[in-house]
Each structure stands twice: as structure tokens, then as C-alpha cells.
Amino acid sequence: MNNQPEARVRFTRQEEPRSAQILQRDERTFRVHTSAYTDERVFREEMDKVFAKTWVYVGHASEIPKAGDFKTSHIGLQPVVVSRGEDDTIHVFVNRCVHRGAVLTRDARGNATEFNCPYHGWVYGIDGRLIAVSERREPGGYSENFRQPEGLFRLPRVATYRGFIFASFNADAPGLEAFLGRARSVIDRKLNLAPGGEIVLRSRPFVVRYQGNWKFQAENIVDAYHFLHTHKGFVNLQARFGDTTGDFGVHKGGSVKEMRKLRFQGATWSCAHGHGMLENPSSHPETYLEGEFSSFYEGIRRTHGDEEFAWLVGKGAVSIFPNVGMIHQQIRTWRPIAPDVTEVTIYPYELKDAPDAYNEGMLRSQERFYGPAGHGAADDVDIFSRNQQGLLGSAVDWLILERGLDTDELVDGDWRGLPASEAPQRALWRAWARLMCEEQT
Numbered sequence: 001m002n003n004q005p006e007a008r009v010r011f012t013r014q015e016e017p018r019s020a021q022i023l024q025r026d027e028r029t030f031r032v033h034t035s036a037y038t039d040e041r042v043f044r045e046e047m048d049k050v051f052a053k054t055w056v057y058v059g060h061a062s063e064i065p066k067a068g069d070f071k072t073s074h075i076g077l078q079p080v081v082v083s084r085g086e087d088d089t090i091h092v093f094v095n096r097c098v099h100r101g102a103v104l105t106r107d108a109r110g111n112a113t114e115f116n117c118p119y120h121g122w123v124y125g126i127d128g129r130l131i132a133v134s135e136r137r138e139p140g141g142y143s144e145n146f147r148q149p150e151g152l153f154r155l156p157r158v159a160t161y162r163g164f165i166f167a168s169f170n171a172d173a174p175g176l177e178a179f180l181g182r183a184r185s186v187i188d189r190k191l192n193l194a195p196g197g198e199i200v201l202r203s204r205p206f207v208v209r210y211q212g213n214w215k216f217q218a219e220n221i222v223d224a225y226h227f228l229h230t231h232k233g234f235v236n237l238q239a240r241f242g243d244t245t246g247d248f249g250v251h252k253g254g255s256v257k258e259m260r261k262l263r264f265q266g267a268t269w270s271c272a273h274g275h276g277m278l279e280n281p282s283s284h285p286e287t288y289l290e291g292e293f294s295s296f297y298e299g300i301r302r303t304h305g306d307e308e309f310a311w312l313v314g315k316g317a318v319s320i321f322p323n324v325g326m327i328h329q330q331i332r333t334w335r336p337i338a339p340d341v342t343e344v345t346i347y348p349y350e351l352k353d354a355p356d357a358y359n360e361g362m363l364r365s366q367e368r369f370y371g372p373a374g375h376g377a378a379d380d381v382d383i384f385s386r387n388q389q390g391l392l393g394s395a396v397d398w399l400i401l402e403r404g405l406d407t408d409e410l411v412d413g414d415w416r417g418l419p420a421s422e423a424p425q426r427a428l429w430r431a432w433a434r435l436m437c438e439e440q441t
């Protein structure tokens with residue numbers, strides 16, 4: 001199942017990481033050891049025990065709307081193809097020819113009737129079935145006794161939630177809805193802002209690599225604490241000049257005092273399967289019912305009611321363990337490449353059936369903060385590489401993730417924290433520890 005080289009470094013029994021060596025936890029303590037972000041052996045273990053064992057996001061249904069559409073993705077280090085078959089079934093298989101291993105396609109997205117291996121020409125259907133072995137009967141070809149494989153390695157579990165496609169190498173993974181748990185509420189609320197309840201990924205994503213561990217991005221997308229500090233330049237610009245792209249609810253302007261107030265409202269969550277969440281319903285939902293998009297917002301308010309409307313136009317963000325998040329009007333994925341190399345892909349999405357001017361305005365607003373020339377995304381990736389650089393200071397062992405620990409409350413199996421608590425970051429580490437360490441102790 002795993003295509004890591006056999007000769008890879010493995011832990012001996014004595015060397016295996018133990019929860020006590022990686023995480024320090026009690027009522028007052030929540031600390032993570034440096035090696036969890038830097039050690040090559042830990043990284044290899046993560047590929048086997050985290051990415052190959054849990055549900056991993058591989059794409060959105062709107063990226064492959066028609067039969068024959070496909071996209072490439074990754075589960076940990078393993079390249080995969082996500083395709084839509086003739087009967088509308090979504091297939092996820094390992095992007096590796098079963099002959100001698102070539103990747104079948106490197107295209108980010110496309111449409112095909114079949115995959116033709118570029119090395120020796122074996123042919124696979126869009127569903128991954130092996131259709132033809134080239135020159136099979138030619139001299140020196142394959143005999144009657146040849147045990148011909150059925151096709152590409154197919155992932156045993158594929159499931160979707162409101163268009164979000166997840167796959168797992170683990171046939172025993174829990175049901176997807178149970179796995180997502182409370183984190184579904186952020187997906188639901190972001191999608192319910194669309195009149196049709198659906199989103200469409202149409203724009204080209206923005207892809208960036210940084211010199212740091214993948215968990216820095218997983219932690220950061222739900223880090224309400226960092227904004228005023230990491231993005232100080234943006235905050236000062238916005239306080240001085242306002243929001244020149246119009247108000248689409250993304251990084252709304254105002255004074256620094258107002259921005260600070262907004263960051264310290266709402267709640268944080270540490271969900272059972274490792275998902276971190278920020279919740280912040282709007283305290284002024286009625287303002288959305290005035291202005292250019294009043295009829296769009298009014299339709300949403302009528303459909304969902306006043307109370308829910310405040311949540312729909314509020315600010316929510318989620319980090320779905322291990323590799324995808326939602327913030328503002330985007331889906332963001334992060335792909336581990338090495339302990340200190342990660343690729344982030346940002347997909348801005350459109351709300352189906354919302355006014356074109358709304359979707360366009362939101363896209364401009366996303367570009368302003370997250371695009372290649374944006375004011376904010378560069379700040380974050382710089383911090384992730386600073387983190388990795390700082391961890392070379394190995395005289396210090398531990399990172400501290402204790403903010404708000406003593407005020408977290410257990411609610412139906414999930415921890416709810418105060419705003420700007422590190423509860424969402426602790427979510428990741430709780431699930432990580434279960435998968436990496438406790439199973440073996």
C-alpha cells in the first residue's frame with residue numbers, strides 16, 4: 001500500500017516516539033517537543049500512521065463536474081488521481097502505473113477517456129481499470145500465465161460531504177460524517193451562504209511552498225491569536241486607508257481597536273477527531289441587509305431565519321485534520337513534502353447562484369490578502385519558515401500550546417475554548433498523539 005522505499009529509516013522499538021517524549025499534558029500543561037516538527041523519523045511515521053490511517057481531503061466535486069474529469073492530489077507523499085466515471089461515481093486511485101511505477105498524469109486537472117502510461121503505453125480507464133497492456137502478444141511479450149493486474153491501486157474508502165471529497169487507505173476508518181463531527185458546522189454555514197447551498201471552485205488556485213513543517217499551517221488557519229501581530233503591516237495599512245476592495249466581510253477595515261475587538265469575540269473549539277474551529281457570529285447582521293447586495297442577503301435571511309443569519313455572515317474557520325481548512329471564502333490544503341517543506345494550495349470558491357458582482361468582489365478581496373501580491377499570506381509563510389529556523393535552537397526542547405487551557409470546557413466530547421485560546425491547535429495534537437503514539441504503548 002505504501003510506496004516509501006523499503007530501506008527507509010525506521011524506529012527500533014527503543015527509539016519509537018512515546019507520547020511522554022513528544023507531548024507533555026496535564027491540567028496546566030500542554031507542550032509539544034521540537035522533534036515533532038523537525039525529525040525525519042517522525043515525519044515518516046506520520047505518513048504511515050496519520051495520512052495512511054485517517055480520512056484525507058483530495059478535492060471538491062465541482063473540480064470534476066463531468067464524466068471523464070479528473071484532478072491530481074496527494075495523500076501524504078502518495079500521489080493520487082481523483083476522477084469521475086461514466087456513471088458519476090468518484091474514484092480515487094494511486095497515481096502510479098502498476099507496471100514499473102510511472103506517474104500516469106501530472107496534470108492538475110483535465111478530462112480524459114483513458115490514461116495512457118507515458119513509459120510503455122499501458123492503458124487504464126478513467127475508473128482505474130487496466131484496459132490494455134501494449135504489445136502484449138508481440139515476441140518477448142507476456143505469456144498466457146501472466147497474472148495481469150486488475151488496474152491501479154484503488155483506495156478502499158471514498159466519501160463526500162457537501163462536495164468535499166475525502167479518501168482513506170484505511171478500510172476501517174469511521175464514517176466520514178462521524179469523523180467530521182462538529183467541524184461540519186463550519187462547512188455547512190459557509191455553504192449555506194450560497195442561495196443554492198453549493199460552492200464552485202472555478203478559479204485557478206494559488207500554490208506556494210514554504211520551508212517549514214506541515215503542522216504549522218494546520219495550526220495557523222485557526223489561530224485567532226496571531227492576526228494583529230503577524231499581519232501588523234496589513235492592520236496598519238487597513239486602519240489608515242480602509243478596505244479599497246469594498247466590504248465582503250474579509251478582513252473588514254476599521255480602527256486597530258475595532259479589529260482587536262473582533263479577534264476577541266466568539267469561541268474556539270478542539271474537536272474530537274483533531275479538527276480545530278473558530279466561531280464568531282456577526283454582532284451586526286442587519287448591516288448586511290443594506291447596500292448593493294441587500295436582496296441577496298435578504299434571501300439568505302428568509303431561508304435560514306434571523307439567528308442563523310448572524311452565523312452565516314459571521315466569521316468561521318476550520319482546520320480539518322490533517323490537511324484541509326476553510327477560512328473566509330476559500331478552501332486551503334497543505335501537503336507535506338519533507339519535515340521542513342510544505343506546499344499550500346488556496347482555492348477561492350464562488351457561491352452558486354450569488355450575484356456575479358458578489359463573487360467577483362470576494363475574489364478581488366481574497367487576492368488582496370492571499371494572492372501572490374497579497375498583503376497577508378506572505379506574512380504567514382514567512383512565520384512558518386521562521387518557526388522551522390527557530391527550532392534549530394535545540395537547546396530549548398518544548399513549544400507551549402497552553403493558552404486558554406484552564407478555561408476550556410468539555411461539550412459533548414469536544415473542548416470549547418474562549419476566543420483566541422489555543423484550543424484549536426490542541427485539537428490537532430490530541431488526534432496526532434492518538435494516531436502516532438498511544439496505539440503502540
Ligand code: FES
Nearest residue numbers: 097099100117120
Ligand atoms: S511504467 Fe507504465 S507502462 Fe511501464
Ligand SMILES: [Fe+2]
Nearest residue numbers: 227230231380
Ligand atoms: Fe495569518
